[in-house]
Amino acid sequence: MRNFLSIEDVPDPSGLVNKALAYKKQPFLDKALGVGKTLGMIFLNPSLRTRISTQVAARNLGMEVIVFNIDKEGWQLEFADGAVMKGDKTEHVKEAAAVLGQYFSILCIRTFPKLLDREEDYDEQVIRQFVKYAGVPVISLESATLHPLQSLADRMTISEVFTEKRKPKVVLTWAPHVKALPQAVPNSFAQWMKDWDAIDFVITHPKGYELDQQFVGTTSVIHDQDEALTGADFVYVKNWSSYQQYGKIINTDPSWMITNQKLLPTNQAKIMHCLPVRRNLVIADEVLDGPDSIVIQQAGNRVWAAQAVISELLRSNF
Amino acid sequence: MRNFLSIEDVPDPSGLVNKALAYKKQPFLDKALGVGKTLGMIFLNPSLRTRISTQVAARNLGMEVIVFNIDKEGWQLEFADGAVMKGDKTEHVKEAAAVLGQYFSILCIRTFPKLLDREEDYDEQVIRQFVKYAGVPVISLESATLHPLQSLADRMTISEVFTEKRKPKVVLTWAPHVKALPQAVPNSFAQWMKDWDAIDFVITHPKGYELDQQFVGTTSVIHDQDEALTGADFVYVKNWSSYQQYGKIINTDPSWMITNQKLLPTNQAKIMHCLPVRRNLVIADEVLDGPDSIVIQQAGNRVWAAQAVISELLRSNF
Amino acid sequence: MRNFLSIEDVPDPSGLVNKALAYKKQPFLDKALGVGKTLGMIFLNPSLRTRISTQVAARNLGMEVIVFNIDKEGWQLEFADGAVMKGDKTEHVKEAAAVLGQYFSILCIRTFPKLLDREEDYDEQVIRQFVKYAGVPVISLESATLHPLQSLADRMTISEVFTEKRKPKVVLTWAPHVKALPQAVPNSFAQWMKDWDAIDFVITHPKGYELDQQFVGTTSVIHDQDEALTGADFVYVKNWSSYQQYGKIINTDPSWMITNQKLLPTNQAKIMHCLPVRRNLVIADEVLDGPDSIVIQQAGNRVWAAQAVISELLRSNF
Structure with missing residues (x-):
């Protein structure tokens, strides 16, 4: 499994469920699996359950976790190719994603639909571009059209x-x-x-x-x-x-x-x-x-689901 | 000690002070006590001293710490029983507290008085409801009427x-x-x-x-x-x-x-x-x-006071 | 090295570069050096690269990291000596810095120029006052006039x-x-x-x-x-x-x-x-x-530069 953006990334959904159930019984079963690795969580809009459950899950695997609320703490990103950046956007996703890929072993990102233009939302440009430029595995913490965790x-x-x-x-x-x-x-x-x-x-x-x-x-x-x-x-x-x-x-x-x-x-x-x-x-x-x-x-099971996904990505990619 | 909301929760205040003084001498005396446990810190209004000192205290005991500024990062909570939630409030404390209780071993919360209606403030509804629904020990990081830490x-x-x-x-x-x-x-x-x-x-x-x-x-x-x-x-x-x-x-x-x-x-x-x-x-x-x-x-002693309280809750409840 | 505010604090810049290059090859070379110590990161304005790279660097050395966005989570500071604090400023840097020095082993701070009054900006009052009152080593995460990391x-x-x-x-x-x-x-x-x-x-x-x-x-x-x-x-x-x-x-x-x-x-x-x-x-x-x-x-090298600086401060001051 390279990324976790939808069920299509998952070779064996039932196996992943079993892994999650196993972690619920033994949270620290793989407590050394992620040691020395960092999970970056980027939020383009706020989250309680997703943020905290994923954070707990990653810690259970020994990973460091860094949360970044890009809307509050950072700045606006440009997604358009070839844009002349004279407006409000101060950084292009090409740099933002690539830099985050330098700092994080796995990148989690939450994006959201604007609900104005269906084609735009269903194109999932934001998360696709992060996958394209980050160079590390990406987990969707909810995107414009899907919420696989x-x-x-x-x-x-x-x-x-x-x-x-x-x-x-x-x-x-x-x-x-x-x-x-x-x-x-x-x-x-x-x-x-x-x-x-x-x-x-x-x-x-x-x-x-x-x-x-x-x-x-x-x-x-x-x-x-x-x-x-x-x-x-x-x-x-x-x-x-x-x-x-x-x-x-x-x-x-x-x-x-x-x-x-x-x-x-x-x-x-x-x-x-x-x-x-x-x-x-x-x-x-x-x-x-x-x-x-x-x-x-x-809601409690969100922890174990996230833990199964992170664990799988750690095993497949490092 | 089940919760720490006021001195009334504390069987032996002088004993707790002595514990705090002992931690000041040996910060890592109980560095394994909280390993595998997570302290959740929920802020309904901002904090510097309380947040940082409690965070340091919990880490000294080996706990994970997750900070959540509910006013900035999350959403508004409904506290009224039976409310028809058609307005601004997107989540009821019944769910919010119970879910946090799924993710955290100990829940810390800071609330504040509105200073408009004495009866309302002194009723301490917010923190009481979190205690009622969280299902885990609760520490007051300052409530409408008290600041026990x-x-x-x-x-x-x-x-x-x-x-x-x-x-x-x-x-x-x-x-x-x-x-x-x-x-x-x-x-x-x-x-x-x-x-x-x-x-x-x-x-x-x-x-x-x-x-x-x-x-x-x-x-x-x-x-x-x-x-x-x-x-x-x-x-x-x-x-x-x-x-x-x-x-x-x-x-x-x-x-x-x-x-x-x-x-x-x-x-x-x-x-x-x-x-x-x-x-x-x-x-x-x-x-x-x-x-x-x-x-x-x-102000420096805030660390050791918090550490004594968390330590006591860890010993009494787990 | 007591602080890291500019190259003038660095006895051997080339040695520091070599240290950074060594950490790039072996991130966990000194993974126990900072255990039991806490790095506080105070932001008076937001940051992505600086924040995350420094956070990763400190964790690589075993330190705890606490991030505090003082503009969002805290309150406005008074810097003037003798001020009668009847206005918007709720805390004087004398207390704020000294208290942070109680909680943190090393204090990192990002400030910024207002670009209105050159003398004021180039006087670097904010970071100078934090150095003066914190009582612990200070790292500049960018100040009004310099960005040494x-x-x-x-x-x-x-x-x-x-x-x-x-x-x-x-x-x-x-x-x-x-x-x-x-x-x-x-x-x-x-x-x-x-x-x-x-x-x-x-x-x-x-x-x-x-x-x-x-x-x-x-x-x-x-x-x-x-x-x-x-x-x-x-x-x-x-x-x-x-x-x-x-x-x-x-x-x-x-x-x-x-x-x-x-x-x-x-x-x-x-x-x-x-x-x-x-x-x-x-x-x-x-x-x-x-x-x-x-x-x-x-941008990726920011991690190793920060790690070299923190490492040097840990060795020189503790």
């Missing part, structure tokens, strides 16, 4: 929680929100679920919220939320803005919020969300405070 | 400096300021001094600056500063805003500033202040630059 | 790259820019080059961009860039604002930009720049992307 933790959590022999039914459901949010989490979740032969995967959302086909593949999409939830073992709740009417909020129907009533037809489904979650807008208090919410366990 | 360092400093057999006279004196400051430092200092049988403790301030009775107890309060200072061995100088006319500046009398002249009737008192101190407004240059100021030594 | 890395890079027996010709050339930049990098580069007997050193810039004589000494200054570049082995490109018409941009002539054409009369010169560099304004893409640019190697 989250999805790996999600898949790990389902594997950990579901111990029956049969295939669980996993439902990704859209939920309402007041802000226009990226599609990165649902895109990535779909990408990690769709080819996983150990589960049955279904997506439900209002019409107009169809995700990019490349991530959904042949997954069955049902517009009737109640129908989709029936018999579910896991309900992954998440808002996203429209991909067709790009970045727009085209539905605020509060009946899509997840409540105990909504969950009646499920198979006492476990409730997942990547957090942060707006209570009583996306998911009701009664659900989040109830016995079937596994959102905290899921 | 400062007070422990203060008590340690008095113990360290005063070696005579008799009881020293310790005077807490109000001093003027241009801004409305919290009562956390004087509240906490009073709380740590009032039941300490090795000293005589007196408070002096202009009328209207009475502190909350729960922290002052039966301590003698004298409104004549000169009378209070007479025979003092330690003069702890600090401004605070009014508790009665909550958060207001009701006196700016410059004659309350500590000068050499003011200190003449003392027993060549040592001068203390928690810092930062505004020179020539709170304390005159001649005093801070003179031989009896121990403010730098006092 | 950069210059040490620059000199190391020339030593590393040039392996012929003869003296290389090193040319410092001014280049155009849209912002008024400090003179710290060219001042410091001149200071480190002028007395180095292993090179021939020349400066070229438009009239009106003369640097402070104390840093240039007897170095030959040529106003014809083409003439200066003839036969150059190294071309160090950098913009600076005027020292005479202090802080002003008095020339924006684009013909001073470094292009392949400009470099024809050189001895296939290696191109250096401290970065960040504005492409196609200061240096053309064709040069930066060409085979003779060593700007990334130069």
Whole structure:
């Protein structure tokens, strides 16, 4: 594994999940693996869970960690080839990435979509350029369109929680929100679920919220939320803005919020969300405070997912 | 000791002071105690002394330290139960605290009073909720009403400096300021001094600056500063805003500033202040630059106080 | 070596370069030298290269590192003696520096010129006061007028790259820019080059961009860039604002930009720049992307330069 930008970089997703589960049992199993190596974490927008969980993971492997909030502590980067840099941008990604590659053994970066121009966001120029110029392995801490560390933790959590022999039914459901949010989490979740032969995967959302086909593949999409939830073992709740009417909020129907009533037809489904979650807008208090919410366990698993990824990159590249 | 939010959490304050003094002599006495454990430091407002001293203390015990400035790097938290989160707050403390509890062995948090609504500030909702939901030991890095790490360092400093057999006279004196400051430092200092049988403790301030009775107890309060200072061995100088006319500046009398002249009737008192101190407004240059100021030594002792607290929490909880 | 503020603090610059080159070959040669010691990095303005390279360097020596962005995380400092602190400044450098000296074994600080009052900037009050009051060794991470860590890395890079027996010709050339930049990098580069007997050193810039004589000494200054570049082995490109018409941009002539054409009369010169560099304004893409640019190697060498300096301070002072 050279980089970790999407599931496509992962030769064996189930093996990576097993590695994460092993680290959860023994955090310091490979405590010397990263000694003398430095993980650089570059944030173009802020983060709590991703930052702290990755930091803990890298330390568990003996690595040094350096965090750099480029929006707050640094300066604006130019990404355009051939630009005459007479404006606000003080450094080109060609130098910024190459220099970071001199200082770090592995480079982690978080970027974000502007939600204005679909083509621009889905082109993933920022993270692609860092990969191109850094010269060291790159880990996505969420990019404009994907959030693979989250999805790996999600898949790990389902594997950990579901111990029956049969295939669980996993439902990704859209939920309402007041802000226009990226599609990165649902895109990535779909990408990690769709080819996983150990589960049955279904997506439900209002019409107009169809995700990019490349991530959904042949997954069955049902517009009737109640129908989709029936018999579910896991309900992954998440808002996203429209991909067709790009970045727009085209539905605020509060009946899509997840409540105990909504969950009646499920198979006492476990409730997942990547957090942060707006209570009583996306998911009701009664659900989040109830016995079937596994959102905290899921967030905790971010550490072990990140640790598995970093470990794999250390083994493959050094 | 489960948490460290006030002196009430401490079974043996003098024992804790002795532990801090021992670490000052041998910083790396317990250098393996915290290995494999992570201290999370969450700041809802900025800090220099508290942040750095606690960070050094935790490293001396072998812990990893992760600092998170939630105001700058993260997002706004909702604290109200049952809130429908349609506004600016993107995460509820129920999730934020529980997730941090997944990542950290010990959680340190700094909060602050708004100085608008006394009941709200003295209710200490923020830190109480973090304690309630984090699931791991919590250390106050200063809360709305108390600053126990400062007070422990203060008590340690008095113990360290005063070696005579008799009881020293310790005077807490109000001093003027241009801004409305919290009562956390004087509240906490009073709380740590009032039941300490090795000293005589007196408070002096202009009328209207009475502190909350729960922290002052039966301590003698004298409104004549000169009378209070007479025979003092330690003069702890600090401004605070009014508790009665909550958060207001009701006196700016410059004659309350500590000068050499003011200190003449003392027993060549040592001068203390928690810092930062505004020179020539709170304390005159001649005093801070003179031989009896121990403010730098006092600030240095923050490391050992924090180290004693973290050490105690590590021993009691893991 | 007590502090590292300029080349004047360095008894043996060539020895320090050799030390840096040795660390490049063996980063963990002295991995126990700094164990139990803490490097504090205080930024009054932001930094990428300097911060990260110094952090990596200190960790290579086993030191703890604590970064503090005083502009973002802390508060404004008062530097004037005798000030009555009734305004915005909440702490005097006398306390701030002395307290940091309690927490850190070595204090690194970055300050910057305001470019408004030459006398004020060149007086270097900020860094001088930190040295005066900190009580521990101080490293300049760039001050108002000098950037010695950069210059040490620059000199190391020339030593590393040039392996012929003869003296290389090193040319410092001014280049155009849209912002008024400090003179710290060219001042410091001149200071480190002028007395180095292993090179021939020349400066070229438009009239009106003369640097402070104390840093240039007897170095030959040529106003014809083409003439200066003839036969150059190294071309160090950098913009600076005027020292005479202090802080002003008095020339924006684009013909001073470094292009392949400009470099024809050189001895296939290696191109250096401290970065960040504005492409196609200061240096053309064709040069930066060409085979003779060593700007990334130069930036990478910042780690080893910093490591040599920290190592030297650890050996001399503890």
